[in-house]
Amino acid sequence: MEFAVLGTLMAREGNVDCTPSAPKLRRVLATLLLRANKLVLTETLAEELWQHNPPPTAMATLQTYVYQLRKSLGADGRDREGMIRTRTDPSGYVLNVDPEKVDLVRFRSLLGEGRRALEEHRPERASDLLHRALSLWQGPVFGGVRSGPVLEGHAAYLEEERMNALELRIDADLRIGRHRELVSELKSLTVTHPLHEWFQSRLMIALHLSSRRGEALETFHRYRHVLQEELGLEPNHEIQQVQRDILNCEPTSWYGIDRVYPSVR
Template structure:
């Protein structure tokens, strides 16, 4: 089996057939378990996800029913043998015991971590390859077909932030390789998708100027300035403004300004192997 959460929720069997539980709450329960495969999801956390701060009195029993239907789905759909169900009960809750590399979000996180490490080591071509592979797994909004409660919303937000970081790293690698012209098209798309992300705007301004398109670079800055004022009532950051002033008055050598602002640092994300606690089917 393969599990896709970076887009609509899908379970794909070895023949490529897509399966999905019919009950929304069952999908939601499995989604929580899949975003942390191999880790125990506590009963209290699952109840919080499914019903928020107002769970019914029968919440624990109803959760057990959803677990039952999820297990039944695995067997009736022919995904697993009846005696090897991956959804097991632990003293603290439930765990989905699947190979982490079978979950697209886990593969995504691993590839981004490897791409970041390669970039830090100066292996820019290798970094680009890893990061492009990671971003290719993104099929749309994370768990777009599943209602998200408090737990899932936090995990979805984390993956979305990691995607932005992967995009930043890709752009930075392209620019460090001197591919300013190639970066312009991607950056235009990114500033349209993330109009309040000043880093993308700043890199677009710089890439345009370094490609010999100074007038367009100045216009890109004005577009950012107008957007920030209309949406937030603020001006661009001091770093982006400094870049703008360098565009207005380039030094006599004719050299373009330094790429500003610098890519933000981020903590390295690693994906440890799943810990499989002693549980019972």
């Protein structure tokens, strides 16, 4: 059975959609998938479902939800009793699944491999792995689920992981000379995230390496103006160093990412 949380919540066995339709069951499934093959405490599930005000019958109701979820995951006629195992000490549930069938697990595995490849100076390999990792994202995480505090917190964390993967992938693509292809993507990212200094600096680099030095410098001045107007701050040292390198026409260090990128993120 395949599961997805990086977009619309989905549980599928071949062509059979086993995703529960009831809102509370979807929240239970999403919470269990966050820690696939690991124990999820009943307290965690109760917090997600009822926040800090569980009803007196919370544990019995939760047992009913798990029973219904097992039935939903058995929509293809198979016995799913062993898929969600009950633990009593400590009290909780374990969703037993093939890790390769969960998009979140695959994403984190590819992200880790891509990061290591970049640290080992294998940018082509890193680019391929990170492109594959990001392709698993099909929309906002936990799509179609009315999230409670547990899922909302994890959604913010997962979005940070996605942004980290995106930054690493852009680094890898810059290292293998894809600066021209990156310009339009980075322009879009700087519009969506106008105060994200990392995207601004990489747009400047991509523009300059594409023989668009004037636009690169305009990007810096525009960002500096926005930063001063919005927060009363000056750009940090790294992006100012990028500006100085562009003014001095020193692009060679950028291919090695040693000067402009003091450490691999």
